[in-house]
Amino acid sequence: MIALLKIEWLKIRKYNTFxxxxxxxxxxxxxxxxxxxxxxxxxxxxxxxxxxxNYTFPSVWENVGxxxxxxxxxxxxxxxxxxxxxxxFRTNRQNVIDGWQRAQFFHAKWLxxxxxxxxxxxxxTLLGIGFAVAHGSPIGNMTEHMDRMLYVFILTMNxxxxxxxxxxLIRKSGMTIIIFLLYAYIIEIMxxxxxxxxxxxxxGDFLPMQCSAELLNFPMMDMVKTMMAKTGPSHNTLxxxxxxxxxxxxxxxRIRLLKSDW
Amino acid sequence: MSSILSINNIAKSYGPIKALNGVSFxxxxxxxxxVLGxxxxxxxTLLGILMDVLKxxxxxxxxxxxxPADAARKKIGxxxxxxxxxxxxSAYDNLAITAALRGHGENDRLRVLELVGLLERKDSxxxxxxxxxxxxxxxxxxxxxxxxxxxxDEPTNGLDPAGIAEIRExxxxxxxxxxxxxxxxxxxxxxEKVCTHVAILKRGNLLLHGPVNEVLVNEDQLEVxxxxxxALQQAMGEMPxxxxxxxxxxxxxxxxxxxxxxxxxxxxxxARGITLSHLYIKKKSLETKFMELVGTExxx
Numbered sequence: 001m002i003a004l005l006k007i008e009w010l011k012i013r014k015y016n017t018f019x020x021x022x023x024x025x026x027x028x029x030x031x032x033x034x035x036x037x038x039x040x041x042x043x044x045x046x047x048x049x050x051x052x053x054n055y056t057f058p059s060v061w062e063n064v065g066x067x068x069x070x071x072x073x074x075x076x077x078x079x080x081x082x083x084x085x086x087x088x089f090r091t092n093r094q095n096v097i098d099g100w101q102r103a104q105f106f107h108a109k110w111l112x113x114x115x116x117x118x119x120x121x122x123x124x125t126l127l128g129i130g131f132a133v134a135h136g137s138p139i140g141n142m143t144e145h146m147d148r149m150l151y152v153f154i155l156t157m158n159x160x161x162x163x164x165x166x167x168x169l170i171r172k173s174g175m176t177i178i179i180f181l182l183y184a185y186i187i188e189i190m191x192x193x194x195x196x197x198x199x200x201x202x203x204g205d206f207l208p209m210q211c212s213a214e215l216l217n218f219p220m221m222d223m224v225k226t227m228m229a230k231t232g233p234s235h236n237t238l239x240x241x242x243x244x245x246x247x248x249x250x251x252x253x254r255i256r257l258l259k260s261d262w
Numbered sequence: 263m264s265s266i267l268s269i270n271n272i273a274k275s276y277g278p279i280k281a282l283n284g285v286s287f288x289x290x291x292x293x294x295x296x297v298l299g300x301x302x303x304x305x306x307t308l309l310g311i312l313m314d315v316l317k318x319x320x321x322x323x324x325x326x327x328x329x330p331a332d333a334a335r336k337k338i339g340x341x342x343x344x345x346x347x348x349x350x351x352s353a354y355d356n357l358a359i360t361a362a363l364r365g366h367g368e369n370d371r372l373r374v375l376e377l378v379g380l381l382e383r384k385d386s387x388x389x390x391x392x393x394x395x396x397x398x399x400x401x402x403x404x405x406x407x408x409x410x411x412x413x414x415d416e417p418t419n420g421l422d423p424a425g426i427a428e429i430r431e432x433x434x435x436x437x438x439x440x441x442x443x444x445x446x447x448x449x450x451x452x453x454e455k456v457c458t459h460v461a462i463l464k465r466g467n468l469l470l471h472g473p474v475n476e477v478l479v480n481e482d483q484l485e486v487x488x489x490x491x492x493a494l495q496q497a498m499g500e501m502p503x504x505x506x507x508x509x510x511x512x513x514x515x516x517x518x519x520x521x522x523x524x525x526x527x528x529x530x531x532x533a534r535g536i537t538l539s540h541l542y543i544k545k546k547s548l549e550t551k552f553m554e555l556v557g558t559e560x561x562x
Binding site: 006091095104259 | 310336359362403
């Protein structure tokens, strides 16, 4: 495992696009949260703000968790670029020619997905602690609602795994990025609403990315939240479905990579 | 010689097109083995299967008498089709990845870069390289930590004549050191000059294989003329050692069982009272032989 990651590190180390996108993610996520917490970024009319500006424990977890979800599309694009580059440069073939098994190439990419998900989760957690402490919250209250960070981990694994699998299937970077964005931000939302329209059991919430997105809902101000009673599947069910989809991506990608011509 | 690679009945189709049709042969250890055939004959498909980037529909192969395929590939230096490297990385850094994948050779990078004439450009990004330089880097990568086998697919692609000669020299030298080399090429010249063994493919079928001096035998002919062509034809027909007589324009083309002895033909004709007005040894090039073997329908 370490050997696979070491080789992936050699590939990423000098890849400017990776570092620029990662830096953008870090800077933007921090700034975005900072501006919401300080009431500069608002949603609503003049003196109205529907956004939750409470960055103390426990609601800070809901805030940073949701906004990480919002920005993780950017990081999914990194996964797409790193993977489709291999096809474009035909280095996927060269990796195998030089002695990797096909499965090792496949697992190396999944390790990147895993590692990036861990890094994003850790970063979001640190961000949450930092903001809460800065807003005067005692550190002792930290653990309440901290399960949101587990949701962040599952969501990023899901999003990145989905992006990875699309890359394996489509192989062309531009096309993969467009299809990923169209699916994630338009198609799946339409499909979810359409499916849930007449069905009270909310099966649309179980769509591949939506099942994780539902875990980190939009952080409304507390008053609005109480007006909108939460319906739909429980968080445990959503987590289970998310993990199920991740397994499905793994199987689809594995079959594709092990059986097909490269 | 024991075989270092055994190919057993490999077949592969792309839809209705049969790219390889039950190909089998062995590559002897220490040979320079040419896989020869026109474009589209299945050479690259075959090498792709041997390196596991393509999947055969049926058949199998084994390297080094049955070593696991991925372990075997670590001991093989291979350039398949195009030089495949990370565009944003330098030659030196790209070789670090090759070495890491193979599990050895990281300290061998400067030597191979010097060997292929890229030492001065080692820190230049791959994307700044010319086609010839990319090809050289790919050959360099294949040579990293002196592999037991080199597999080279059209190794002289994109190289200038001097570069081609250098690669040829390099192949000879490496072979002298005991490295088995498998070269796919559509250039007969390349194969003829360096190979000890050859397999000839045409449209996925293996036409011939074996040692070059058995498969690609030179068949020279003697062209003769005399005033009385009928008498000449009769006399030549009676001469011992003459294998075949063909009439071509106003000449006779003679093939022999053994080496051509023009003087013997001349004196044999003279003894029969025929004075030859034309006597010419016609070298039938391997090129012609090759074209006869693999010649496509649309030719001529």
